[in-house]
Amino acid sequence: MTTSPKLDARIPEGTLEQKWTKYRSTVPLVNPANKRNLEIIIVGSGLAGASAAAALAELGYKVKVFCFQDSARRAHSIAAQGGINAAKNYQNDGDSTYRLFYDTIKGGDYRAREANVYRLAEVSANIIDQCVAQGVPFAREYGGMLDNRSFGGTQVKRTFYAAGQTGQQLLLGAYSALQRQVGLGQVDMLTRHEMLDIVNVDGKCRGIIARDLVSGKLERHFGHAVLLCSGGYGNVFFLSTNAMGSNVTAAWKAHKKGAFFGNPCFTQIHPTCIPVSGDHQSKLTLMSESLRNDGRIWVPKRKEDADAIRAGKLNPNDLKEEDRDYYLERRYPAFGNLVPRDVASRAAKERCDAGFGVNQTGEAVYLDFAFNMKYKYGKKEATKKGIQNPTEEQLTELGKAVVKEQYGNLFDMYQQITGVNPYENPMMIYPAVHYTMGGLWVDYNLMTSVPGLYALGEANFSDHGANRLGASALMQGLADGYFVIPYTIGAYLSNEIRTRAIDTNHEAFEAAEKSVRERLEKLKNINGTKTVDYFHKRLGKIMWNQCGMARNAEGLKQAIADIQSLRAEFWRDVRVPGGVNEFNPELEKAGRVADFLELGELMCHDALNRNESCGGHFREEFQTEEGEALRDDENFGYVAAWEMTGDANWELHREDLKYENIKIAQRSYK
Amino acid sequence: MSGNMNLTLKVWRQKNKDDRGKFETYPVQHISPDMSFLEMFDVLNERLINEGKDPVAFDHDCREGICGMCSMFINGRPHGPLQGVTTCQLHMRSFRNGDTIVVEPWRATAFPVIKDLAVDRSAFDRVISAGGFISVNTGNAQDANSIPVPKDDADAAFAAATCIGCGACVAACKNASAMLFVSAKVSQFALLPQGQAERQERVLSMVAQMDAEGFGSCTNTGACEAECPKGISLSNIARMNRDYIGAQLSTQKA
Ligand SMILES: Cc1cc2nc3c(=O)[nH]c(=O)nc-3n(C[C@H](O)[C@H](O)[C@H](O)COP(=O)(O)OP(=O)(O)OC[C@H]3O[C@@H](n4cnc5c(N)ncnc54)[C@H](O)[C@@H]3O)c2cc1C
Ligand code: SF4
Ligand code: FES
Numbered sequence: 001m002t003t004s005p006k007l008d009a010r011i012p013e014g015t016l017e018q019k020w021t022k023y024r025s026t027v028p029l030v031n032p033a034n035k036r037n038l039e040i041i042i043v044g045s046g047l048a049g050a051s052a053a054a055a056l057a058e059l060g061y062k063v064k065v066f067c068f069q070d071s072a073r074r075a076h077s078i079a080a081q082g083g084i085n086a087a088k089n090y091q092n093d094g095d096s097t098y099r100l101f102y103d104t105i106k107g108g109d110y111r112a113r114e115a116n117v118y119r120l121a122e123v124s125a126n127i128i129d130q131c132v133a134q135g136v137p138f139a140r141e142y143g144g145m146l147d148n149r150s151f152g153g154t155q156v157k158r159t160f161y162a163a164g165q166t167g168q169q170l171l172l173g174a175y176s177a178l179q180r181q182v183g184l185g186q187v188d189m190l191t192r193h194e195m196l197d198i199v200n201v202d203g204k205c206r207g208i209i210a211r212d213l214v215s216g217k218l219e220r221h222f223g224h225a226v227l228l229c230s231g232g233y234g235n236v237f238f239l240s241t242n243a244m245g246s247n248v249t250a251a252w253k254a255h256k257k258g259a260f261f262g263n264p265c266f267t268q269i270h271p272t273c274i275p276v277s278g279d280h281q282s283k284l285t286l287m288s289e290s291l292r293n294d295g296r297i298w299v300p301k302r303k304e305d306a307d308a309i310r311a312g313k314l315n316p317n318d319l320k321e322e323d324r325d326y327y328l329e330r331r332y333p334a335f336g337n338l339v340p341r342d343v344a345s346r347a348a349k350e351r352c353d354a355g356f357g358v359n360q361t362g363e364a365v366y367l368d369f370a371f372n373m374k375y376k377y378g379k380k381e382a383t384k385k386g387i388q389n390p391t392e393e394q395l396t397e398l399g400k401a402v403v404k405e406q407y408g409n410l411f412d413m414y415q416q417i418t419g420v421n422p423y424e425n426p427m428m429i430y431p432a433v434h435y436t437m438g439g440l441w442v443d444y445n446l447m448t449s450v451p452g453l454y455a456l457g458e459a460n461f462s463d464h465g466a467n468r469l470g471a472s473a474l475m476q477g478l479a480d481g482y483f484v485i486p487y488t489i490g491a492y493l494s495n496e497i498r499t500r501a502i503d504t505n506h507e508a509f510e511a512a513e514k515s516v517r518e519r520l521e522k523l524k525n526i527n528g529t530k531t532v533d534y535f536h537k538r539l540g541k542i543m544w545n546q547c548g549m550a551r552n553a554e555g556l557k558q559a560i561a562d563i564q565s566l567r568a569e570f571w572r573d574v575r576v577p578g579g580v581n582e583f584n585p586e587l588e589k590a591g592r593v594a595d596f597l598e599l600g601e602l603m604c605h606d607a608l609n610r611n612e613s614c615g616g617h618f619r620e621e622f623q624t625e626e627g628e629a630l631r632d633d634e635n636f637g638y639v640a641a642w643e644m645t646g647d648a649n650w651e652l653h654r655e656d657l658k659y660e661n662i663k664i665a666q667r668s669y670k
Numbered sequence: 671m672s673g674n675m676n677l678t679l680k681v682w683r684q685k686n687k688d689d690r691g692k693f694e695t696y697p698v699q700h701i702s703p704d705m706s707f708l709e710m711f712d713v714l715n716e717r718l719i720n721e722g723k724d725p726v727a728f729d730h731d732c733r734e735g736i737c738g739m740c741s742m743f744i745n746g747r748p749h750g751p752l753q754g755v756t757t758c759q760l761h762m763r764s765f766r767n768g769d770t771i772v773v774e775p776w777r778a779t780a781f782p783v784i785k786d787l788a789v790d791r792s793a794f795d796r797v798i799s800a801g802g803f804i805s806v807n808t809g810n811a812q813d814a815n816s817i818p819v820p821k822d823d824a825d826a827a828f829a830a831a832t833c834i835g836c837g838a839c840v841a842a843c844k845n846a847s848a849m850l851f852v853s854a855k856v857s858q859f860a861l862l863p864q865g866q867a868e869r870q871e872r873v874l875s876m877v878a879q880m881d882a883e884g885f886g887s888c889t890n891t892g893a894c895e896a897e898c899p900k901g902i903s904l905s906n907i908a909r910m911n912r913d914y915i916g917a918q919l920s921t922q923k924a
Contacts, residue, residue, distance in 0.1 A: 055808040070729060070788075071795050073835055074737040090815060126811070133811035135804045135864045137828035144818030162828055168736055169831060176803035183799035191792065214784055243731040280705045282712055283733050413734065416759045419704070482808050531719050533712070577719050583686070583785045585727055586719065 004653035007260070007641055010443040011115045016661045020119040023444075024487050028494035035060035038493055039501065041208055041223030043195045043250050045072035045178065047171055047474055048457025049229030051481025054177035057186035059486055064188045064221060065178065066195055066210055068245055068588070073175040076231050076243040077477065080167020081288035081410065083149060083159035084474040086124040091148055095156040097121045102662060104472060107153040107340050108437070108465020109615035109631065110664050111263070111639070113657065115444060116462050123483040124475050128160055130482055136173040138162050150293050151470035153340035153669075159471045164288050164410040170474055174481070193219075194588060196516045197253045198226060198453060201508045205254075205453035209509070209516045213588065216581040218513050220504035224496050225452045225489060228254060229481070232436040232458035234267065236596045236603065237548070238540025240433035241273060241286040247592040248599050251440050251459050259448040260641040260653060262441035262461030264599065265607035268468055268616050269549050270434035271297075271344035274417055275364040284432040285417055287367065288410055289470040292337045294376065294403065295367040295427065297344070299356040301325045306356045316358065316366060316426055327351055335669040342467045342616045342629070343669060345431035349549050350627065352430070359428050368426035373399035431549060435473060437464045437616065438606075441641040441655075445488035446480060449641075452492060456480035461639070466615025520580045523590045528573030532589045535570045539563065539593070539600055547604050552620040556608040560601055564648070567597040601648060609652065612636045633664060673702025675762060678770040679714065681726055687782050687790075693772075703763035707750065708733060708740065710762055728787040735759040735899065738834030741841070742787055743774040748838035748897045756836065756899045776837050778846035780884045791837050793883035794851060800879035801872040802855040804864050817863055827861040830854045832900045839894035839902070845886030850894040852880050853910035854902045860913055870917035877914055 003009075012023040030038065038061050042053050045067040057063045067075060087100040100121040105112055128146070132138065138160050139147040148157040162169040181187040192213040199207040199220070207222040233248035234240035255261050272287045272295075300306045301323050308314035327347055329336045339347075348365050351357070358364050378395030381402060387394065400423055404411070414422045440448045440455035442462055447454050457477040464472065502509075546559035570593070578584040613622040613629035614636070622630045639655040676699045684691030698717075701710055708730050715725035731739040740757040744750035750760045765771065773787065781789040819827075831854070839850035856873050859865030865872075888907060895904045 051808075058807045069731055069737070069739060070791060071738075071835065073795075074731055074739050076732065076737075078737050079732045079734055088814070126809075128814045129811035130806075130808060132814040132817065133804065133806045133864060135827070135859050135862050137824050137831050137858065137862070139828075140819055140821045140824040142821050144820050144824075145815050162831075165736065165832060168834075169828070172831060176798065177806075177808075179795060179799040180803040180805065182795075183801075189795070191795070214790075243737065244733060245731045277704050278702060280702055280709050280713065282706075282709050285734055412754070413759065416735075416755060416761065417706075419761070419763060486808065529720075531716050533716065575719060577722075577724055583727060583788070586715075586725060 001638060001654060001656050003656045004641070006449065006643070006653050007441070007655045008443060009113065009655060010445060011113070012444065016114060016118050019115050020122055027487055027490050029490050030494050030497060032060050034497040036062065038062065038496065039064065039223045041221055041226045042066070042229060043208065043227065044075065044229030044231060044457070044459070045175070046075035046077035046229060046231055046457060047174055047477030048459070048481045049075070049227070050171065050174035050178045051478050052227055052229060052456055052485050053187055054174060054181055055482050055486045056489070057181035063181070063186060064190065064223065066190045066193045068192065068194045068213060070191055072178055072189060072191065073172060075171060076246050077167050077171045077474070079243060080474055081164045081286060082290035083151065083161035083166045083471040084127070084170060085151065085158050085469070085471040086128045086160060086475065087121055087158060088125050088128060090146060091157045093156045095158050099156065100124060100158065103154050104463065104469060105465065105662050106667060107469040108467055109629065109667055110465065110633065110637070110659065111614055111657065112463055112465030114659060114661055119484065120463050120476060120479050123479045126483055127475060127478045131170060131173050134173040134177060136162070136169050138169070149290055150338060152289055152292060152338045152344065153335070153469045159290070161290065164290070164407055167474060170478065174478070195250050195253070196591070197512045198257050198450070199508050199512045200257055200450065201502060201506060204451045206502050207504065207509065209512050214583050216579065216584060218516060220509045220513060222502050222504055224493060224499060225454065227454045227456055227485065228440065228459050229456045230459045232439070233596070233599060234433045234436055236539065236600050237433040237543045238536050239276065239281065239284050239544070241270060241284050244283060247595070249592050249595045251455065252595040252599055254440060254448065254450065254453060256644055258450045259453060260441040260643050261438070261602060262639050262641050263438040263466070263606065264603045264642065265547065265610065265617055266437035266466050266615065267433060268341060268435035268437060269345045269431045271341055271348055271431050272367055272429045273432035273434070274414065275359055275428055275430040276361065285413065286432070286434065287414060287427060287429055289341070291367060291407060291410065294372040295337070295369050296326055296371055297328050297337055297365055297367055298324045298326045299351045299358060299365050303355055306358060309358050310360060310362065317370070325356070332669045339669045340467055340469060345549060346618060348431055364428040364430045366426040367429045369403060369422070370426065373403050377402035433544070433548070435468055437461065437466060437468055441639065445491055446485055447492065454485065454489070456485060466617055520587065520591070523574070523587065523594065524576050524580050526571065526574050526576070528575045530573050530575060532574060532576065532586060532593050535566065535574060536593045536596070538566055539597060542566070543600055543603070547607055550618050550620050551607050553608060556604045559604045563597060563601045563604065570594065570597060598648065602642060602650060605650060606640055606642065609640060610636055631666070673700060673705070675701040675703060675765070675767045677701060677765065677768070680770065680772045681786070682774040683726070683786055684783050686785055691783070701762050703761065705762045706733065706758060707742070707744070707760040707762065708758050726787060727785040730758055733758040736834060738836040741776050741789065741836055741838070743776060743841055745772050748776065748841040749899050754899055754901055756834070776841035778840045778885070780846065780848070781837060781840065793885070794835050794837065794848070796883060797848070797852055797876055797879045798855065801868070801875035804859060805868060819862060823861050827858045830857040830861065830902065830906055833902050834900055836899065838897050838899060840885065842893040842897035843886065844891065844893070845889060847888045847894070848880050848885040849888040849907045849910070850898060850902055850904070852876050853906035856910045856913060857906040860909060869913065870920060873910060873913045874917050874921070
């Protein structure tokens with residue numbers, strides 16, 4: 001297999017350990033006087049966008065940031081719960097840059113680029129330093145040092161956290177840095193603005209068309225470079241753990257104008273989410289992976305017991321130890337409840353499909369804290385307090401207080417949503433769509449296949465292969481923004497210092513704005529009979545059933561046909577109330593769903609093309625006898641980068657993945 | 671799957687910031703007690719669209735109580751009847767079949783209405799830009815564990831930092847004061863060693879910006895604390911007041 005000539009990953013020469021250090025010190029620089037004249041547009045104010053904006057503005061570039069929420073602080077990163085990884089080895093438990101690199105490549109089932117991942121592991125430690133200096137209040141131990149917890153797919157404790165609100169604290173740190181630059185006049189922050197197209201001039205990206213969501217007016221903005229930090233597209237499934245507004249539009253518009261889309265079918269289904277309760281549901285809620293530190297996952301051993309629980313005749317607390325099946329501990333003794341997400345999700349589905357599910361829909365398993373509450377924390381506290389021979393009740397009470405401190409906000413959220421008290425009863429959980437490893441294809445500099453157009457954070461495809469490890473998205477977003485792009489953008493901008501700002505009356509801006517306007521008018525004028533949500537829900541069902549946790553060729557072909565006809569129906573029959581030139585949330589949604597309808601089809605094509613199982617991509621035809629994912633490195637050890645060649649028409653380009661430092665093996669967590 | 675609750679909603683409708691606005695009454699049927707308050711609005715909006723009417727505009731995003739975007743004033747209380755809960759995390763099981771529920775936007779001079787229940791809270795961002803940060807450029811930092819922070823201080827700073835910037839405190843206050851919000855940010859940094867260098871300047875700049883935005887003054891009624899969905903404590907306001915007076919004195923001396 002050889003890499004397509006259209007895909008130059010621009011990976012620097014040298015040994016793995018030297019690549020970044022050396023490249024960083026030789027990449028061309030832009031002098032401070034020139035930086036002042038260079039304008040950078042950033043779409044998105046999440047961890048990736050806010051950190052990039054702050055870092056680039058500090059360097060002296062003129063920066064403009066866009067987000068669709070009413071404040072930069074509300075980007076979806078705010079909702080991240082469990083933590084952020086970094087190879088600090090503060091626990092002295094054998095962590096290192098290499099180990100984080102190795103865990104990430106292996107966790108990604110050998111479908112990520114070595115050089116990018118190594119760089120990520122290298123800069124991970126700087127992120128923690130930077131955030132602490134900004135005043136991010138991470139959890140600490142009594143001695144005043146930073147605390148760590150464990151996450152899935154690793155055997156060291158390298159996850160830094162702030163209760164169950166790590167994303168909030170990190171984003172507020174980056175947001176503060178960003179707002180500081182706004183105050184200094186270095187950043188122009190445009191909230192309640194949605195980017196609706198990129199503008200290319202002579203083969204380079206030179207700006208965007210954005211809609212002011214309050215007035216509905218279209219605006220043209222020029223930039224010497226454009227950075228898309230617009231997040232992931234999990235909402236193509238309608239139900240996901242993402243915020244309601246998360247969408248693919250920014251990335252999709254770029255894709256339609258030449259940016260290749262990498263591994264679109266690589267979706268992460270998170271094992272521990274609150275199960276679906278009814279048709280009214282608008283989103284699903286994650287229960288952080290950190291809970292797997294202390295919660296044990298189980299279903300009843302016997303079907304009769306599962307039936308009795310479902311019928312409300314048996315209380316799970318009364319089921320004896322020996323009648324419970326801790327299936328992760330049984331199947332994967334080495335990692336137990338801390339296997340990676342894809343493995344844990346499939347195992348839950350397997351048990352539920354076999355009839356052991358524990359809620360009314362049969363699609364839920366238990367995540368049970370009783371054991372650790374009592375015996376891990378309760379005992380420790382009793383010893384600390386000098387209580388001799390504590391009773392079982394005392395142990396539970398003591399342990400409860402510790403669990404509350406660690407996960408209080410998550411437990412509250414669970415109770416609010418389900419009406420059930422998780423301190424007294426085991427939580428019920430089921431897998432749900434959570435994250436997209438796929439995204440815009442980028443080279444080592446984070447530049448897409450359109451010169452001058454970059455993608456950072458969840459919006460790019462780069463570091464997580466076919467499955468992301470927990471607590472690594474926050475790490476990647478901040479790595480890209482604080483420590484990678486400020487260097488790599490020099491490789492491009494150093495050649496642009498003579499480019500004067502292009503007048504936005506240029507015909508390319510004119511044409512882009514015209515097509516955006518026509519599309520909005522078209523959506524508005526269909527005036528059909530069904531709401532946007534009606535179509536979104538139907539698309540979600542198709543995607544979840546055919547392109548979700550398990551996929552097969554037949555189902556995917558059917559899905560492609562179904563999506564095509566759904567898309568046609570959408571453009572015939574959707575109803576969008578209100579006008580184009582006003583505040584109109586339904587119009588925003590309509591545009592996003594229209595893009596999801598196109599993306600969904602590409603995801604199915606990609607899943608159909610990849611005749612193997614790897615990470616979150618599980619093709620039923622390709623599995624081992626024990627039901628584990630069966631990779632085909634020989635034929636599919638590549639990144640699939642799709643180029644759009646026409647309406648619903650794509651050409652595949654392959655980037656061959658070479659493993660020079662890691663011995664590629666079948667992934668085992670047994 | 672629908673439920674068995676039937677309710678009457680009185681919702682504030684206002685076309686744009688210049689419109690005077692008025693209440694409209696909408697009966698809603700078959701509401702499930704498991705729905706969130708916003709999901710009930712989804713049901714209402716779906717119906718309004720199907721009837722060819724204008725759906726109710728409201729702000730929301732995460733629907734998990736963390737982004738701070740949702741902002742409904744429900745039966746006279748920001749975020750509704752429960753304590754420690756945002757609008758999006760409020761579920762219909764907190765209401766009774768047959769209830770009439772009055773829903774309004776946040777009301778404050780500094781938060782003009784954009785449409786219906788959506789308001790403009792950009793004043794908060796400008797207060798942060800005035801000083802809600804530690805001035806440390808990227809790359810300046812030393813090793814994270816070289817600054818030990820006593821656990822109690824770290825926990826207290828964290829508690830202050832959990833403010834979601836929703837503005838319920840302003841909406842709850844009869845003076846529309848933003849003291850709770852501003853003091854939470856001031857306190858987070860005042861409690862940490864990293865925040866000391868700019869401690870005085872920060873509080874002066876943030877308070878000046880707060881006043882410039884047209885937020886009212888604080889008369890210690892405590893409505894903000896009672897309605898804050900994140901339990902941000904009044905003690906932050908006391909800390910900020912002390913810092914403010916101290917900072918004023920020392921700048922006068924200088
Ligand atoms: C519930 C939940 C919990 C998570 N917990 C963790 C965790 O504990 N650890 C971890 O590592 N990861 C976690 N993740 C994943 C992680 O939070 C995300 O991958 C990451 O925050 C994405 O950051 P981002 O900057 O790429 O994008 P986002 O934070 O999604 O930001 C996207 C930005 O782009 C803007 N935008 C998008 N489109 C447009 C447009 N067209 N025009 C203008 N602006 C636009 C938005 O306004 C927003 O500002 C979690 C995810 C979820 C859903
Ligand atoms: S202090 Fe409380 S009420 Fe005020 S903005 Fe913060 S979270 Fe909202
Ligand atoms: S929608 Fe995010 S806090 Fe309510």
